[in-house]
Amino acid sequence: MKLKESDFTTDFVNEIKAMYAVDLKDTSALEQFIALGQLLKRYNADNWTNTSKGYRKNDLKQVYYFSIEFLPGRLLQSNLLNLDILDTVSSGLKKLGLNYEKICQAEPDPGLGNGGLDRLAAGYMDAMASLGMAGNGNGIRYRYGLFKQVFMNGYQVELPDDWLRNGNVWEVRRENRACVVRFGGHVWLQEQADKTLRPVYDYTDDVLAVPYDIGMVGYHNGVTNTLRLWSAELPPSADHTYYSQKQRDNINDITKVLYPDDSSDEGRSLRLRQEYFFSSAGIQSIVRHYFLEHNNLKQFAQKVAVHINDTHPTLVIPELMRILLDEYDCSWDVAWQITTATMSYTNHTIMQEALESWPIDMFKGLLPRIYQIVEEIDRRYRNEKTPIFGSKVVDNTAPLGNGQVRMAYLAVIGSHSVNGVAPLHTELLKKDVLADLYRIYPEKFNNKTNGIADRRWLELANRPLTKLIDQRIGMNWHDNPKQLQTLTAFENDTEFLHQLAEVKLTNKQRLAEYVKENMNITLNTDAIFDVQIKRLHAYKRQLLHVFEIIREYQDIKDNPQKSVTPRVHIFGAKAAPSYHYAKSVIKVINALADLVNNDQAIGDKLKVVFVPNYGVSLGELIIPAADVSEQISTASKEASGTSNMKLMTNGALSLATLDGANIDIVKAAGSENEYTFGLTSDEVYGYYHRGDYQAQKFFDGNQELQRVVNALIDGTIPEISTEGREIYNSLLQYNDEYFVMADYEDYVAKQKQISSDFNDVKTWQKKSLANIAASGTFSADYAVARYAEDIWQVPFDRILK
Numbered sequence: 071m072k073l074k075e076s077d078f079t080t081d082f083v084n085e086i087k088a089m090y091a092v093d094l095k096d097t098s099a100l101e102q103f104i105a106l107g108q109l110l111k112r113y114n115a116d117n118w119t120n121t122s123k124g125y126r127k128n129d130l131k132q133v134y135y136f137s138i139e140f141l142p143g144r145l146l147q148s149n150l151l152n153l154d155i156l157d158t159v160s161s162g163l164k165k166l167g168l169n170y171e172k173i174c175q176a177e178p179d180p181g182l183g184n185g186g187l188d189r190l191a192a193g194y195m196d197a198m199a200s201l202g203m204a205g206n207g208n209g210i211r212y213r214y215g216l217f218k219q220v221f222m223n224g225y226q227v228e229l230p231d232d233w234l235r236n237g238n239v240w241e242v243r244r245e246n247r248a249c250v251v252r253f254g255g256h257v258w259l260q261e262q263a264d265k266t267l268r269p270v271y272d273y274t275d276d277v278l279a280v281p282y283d284i285g286m287v288g289y290h291n292g293v294t295n296t297l298r299l300w301s302a303e304l305p306p307s308a309d310h311t312y313y314s315q316k317q318r319d320n321i322n323d324i325t326k327v328l329y330p331d332d333s334s335d336e337g338r339s340l341r342l343r344q345e346y347f348f349s350s351a352g353i354q355s356i357v358r359h360y361f362l363e364h365n366n367l368k369q370f371a372q373k374v375a376v377h378i379n380d381t382h383p384t385l386v387i388p389e390l391m392r393i394l395l396d397e398y399d400c401s402w403d404v405a406w407q408i409t410t411a412t413m414s415y416t417n418h419t420i421m422q423e424a425l426e427s428w429p430i431d432m433f434k435g436l437l438p439r440i441y442q443i444v445e446e447i448d449r450r451y452r453n454e455k456t457p458i459f460g461s462k463v464v465d466n467t468a469p470l471g472n473g474q475v476r477m478a479y480l481a482v483i484g485s486h487s488v489n490g491v492a493p494l495h496t497e498l499l500k501k502d503v504l505a506d507l508y509r510i511y512p513e514k515f516n517n518k519t520n521g522i523a524d525r526r527w528l529e530l531a532n533r534p535l536t537k538l539i540d541q542r543i544g545m546n547w548h549d550n551p552k553q554l555q556t557l558t559a560f561e562n563d564t565e566f567l568h569q570l571a572e573v574k575l576t577n578k579q580r581l582a583e584y585v586k587e588n589m590n591i592t593l594n595t596d597a598i599f600d601v602q603i604k605r606l607h608a609y610k611r612q613l614l615h616v617f618e619i620i621r622e623y624q625d626i627k628d629n630p631q632k633s634v635t636p637r638v639h640i641f642g643a644k645a646a647p648s649y650h651y652a653k654s655v656i657k658v659i660n661a662l663a664d665l666v667n668n669d670q671a672i673g674d675k676l677k678v679v680f681v682p683n684y685g686v687s688l689g690e691l692i693i694p695a696a697d698v699s700e701q702i703s704t705a706s707k708e709a710s711g712t713s714n715m716k717l718m719t720n721g722a723l724s725l726a727t728l729d730g731a732n733i734d735i736v737k738a739a740g741s742e743n744e745y746t747f748g749l750t751s752d753e754v755y756g757y758y759h760r761g762d763y764q765a766q767k768f769f770d771g772n773q774e775l776q777r778v779v780n781a782l783i784d785g786t787i788p789e790i791s792t793e794g795r796e797i798y799n800s801l802l803q804y805n806d807e808y809f810v811m812a813d814y815e816d817y818v819a820k821q822k823q824i825s826s827d828f829n830d831v832k833t834w835q836k837k838s839l840a841n842i843a844a845s846g847t848f849s850a851d852y853a854v855a856r857y858a859e860d861i862w863q864v865p866f867d868r869i870l871k
């Protein structure tokens with residue numbers, strides 16, 4: 071949009087007055103942020119209205135991306151960038167004597183997600199809008215996010231993430247689009263005058279689903295799509311006095327917290343209610359919207375694509391069936407044909423424990439009509455497939471089995487497409503996790519490698535680098551990130567490589583300031599910034615990184631005179647509140663940080679920083695400052711990873727196993743520009759098949775490793791006697807489920823190589839450049855374009871070459 075700076079400053083001052091009835095100088099950064107958000111919403115109102123009108127007028131096929139979580143990050147800067155008014159607004163605010171950075175930081179991080187698949191969903195929303203694609207998001211408006219992580223005495227403590235305390239300036243409540251979602255009660259089939267059977271519901275618990283819409287602003291194209299988040303409320307028509315406090319709580323609880331504690335039955339049942347709640351509300355709203363322009367169901371699957379992001383929204387399948395059968399009198403066959411043609415599913419993990427299933431009793435009690443439909447899907451599936459594939463395969467893959475409703479199987483059976491998120495992951499789905507279903511439906515399986523919102527992670531998070539790139543190759547890459555490849559022309563340009571190093575230093579200084587201010591640790595910005603940022607999980611092997619730190623520490627202590635390349639090891643990670651092992655690793659890292667950071671003999675040769683409360687905003691600060699990107703999961707376990715891509719585009723070199731999308735990163739940037747190590751996924755599976763992995767052997771065969779592992783239990787690191795012992799036992803008594811011991815030697819060798827290579831600044835920067843140049847291919851724009859072409863069959867405007 072076009073905006074004159076003077077118009078903006080006038081509008082902004084007026085907005086402040088209208089909202090707060092005080093002078094600008096008397097407002098806080100938070101108030102300024104909220105006023106700015108309001109103003110932007112107003113500036114963008116025509117775009118938003120016209121986008122929906124345009125889709126309707128042209129009867130465009132719409133994609134509905136269902137995800138139980140979205141992790142958008144702060145929206146102010148990305149909205150400004152996408153509206154093409156970032157410079158005008160930031161300089162206008164400066165003219166008004168305001169601190170633009172501070173205003174941006176006043177925005178709370180939306181507590182609507184927690185990790186990989188949620189961030190991916192948010193990035194895809196941005197990409198859909200930027201491609202001019204009719205893409206809608208559908209999720210839950212959580213009152214509280216996952217948790218705010220603080221460390222007390224080195225332990226993770228979870229505080230409520232009250233992110234909505236000051237409201238959410240980007241959202242619009244649309245009470246007139248609310249719908250009712252039914253839980254529990256009895257369902258029976260009543261014969262109608264025309265002899266058909268219709269379900270009748272008695273004694274249900276009805277919940278009002280109220281949508282809150284957030285505009286998803288496209289990049290420089292005037293498009294604004296909608297992310298619709300549902301909030302659970304008491305139905306308004308009912309007399310509230312008839313609701314007991316318990317009933318009210320039951321309703322409010324549905325959208326209260328992001329991730330209910332699933333270690334209890336109550337928590338699990340709440341999670342199931344959340345899943346049906348947003349699936350049902352979303353599907354009801356889609357059908358209602360479809361019928362605004364159509365008067366029969368014939369074109370439904372040509373006009374609507376529903377995407378199931380991981381298994382949590384799988385109930386969209388039986389819910390659409392329910393509506394088609396019960397409310398539109400479709401035959402089963404017609405309803406099933408429409409449903410499967412509409413649905414597609416992405417799997418995000420091969421970890422068995424993350425493949426959701428629900429005890430049938432719980433499911434049936436909570437969702438009786440949906441259960442009847444799932445039963446019928448199961449019955450028909452068995453009838454159709456058993457004669458062809460035999461009862462063993464069918465028993466192993468049917469929606470109902472072992473007393474459970476198996477969500478992943480239901481998702482595959484009820485969708486026309488199933489995709490993994492990196493080539494290796496997709497192969498493992500076919501070969502292992504969903505192998506039997508792949509035999510039955512080979513045509514459904516395909517790969518869609520993940521992509522990242524590069525505008526957020528490069529253009530916004532790393533303005534100095536963006537500026538440098540623009541100076542060299544112009545700005546076309548902003549529209550078509552693959553053009554970053556042209557940067558390779560400068561791989562031997564000493565001046566450019568020097569400038570790259572300067573940019574990195576600037577970003578490291580920025581991070582160092584934050585760390586000093588918030589954690590009172592002084593960082594040596596000449597050191598290698600070695601970064602591992604991701605959820606804390608045993609398979610991601612933060613422990614291997616810990617081992618390297620212990621090794622470095624012991625080495626410096628043993629050889630105080632030896633010259634070393636200084637290192638700063640940076641972690642950011644939340645552990646699930648009930649994940650005991652992960653919390654022990656946090657404690658160990660913090661204890662190690664205390665030991666190392668306070669040892670005079672170590673000085674600034676080695677520092678360990680565990681930044682609390684890692685999230686999108688901290689990522690934006692840490693990633694541009696990274697020299698090394700730790701992607702060290704056990705091969706086969708990380709479906710794709712996306713921090714690997716974000717770090718790559720910011721010029722970090724990967725220290726990586728051949729897992730997930732690391733493999734594709736190494737291919738794209740060239741293996742000479744990354745540090746790969748460790749078992750391959752075939753080797754890991756080899757151990758599984760033979761059953762002959764012996765962690766003890768690796769331990770016995772390597773004295774250095776023995777000393778490192780022993781440091782967990784011999785008092786080297788104070789205050790971890792319990793945690794250290796647990797981890798020690800997980801390695802030696804329980805045989806090291808994630809092959810940390812097997813990969814140690816190779817990992818350390820690569821770390822040593824890094825320490826030596828880092829000193830050759832020019833060669834290092836050349837490698838860094840190779841990473842930046844090759845990173846464009848991992849843009850979410852391309853990923854979403856592939857989904858659109860292969861799975862959703864929806865058109866989009868921007869042609870990416």
Ligand code: 8GP
Pocket residue numbers: 185186187188190380418419424491520708709710711712730
């Ligand atoms: C994550 C994968 O672990 C990660 O490799 C991938 O990059 C990301 O999804 C996006 O595709 N998976 C999850 O977050 C996940 O499976 N979560 C479910 C357990 C809830």
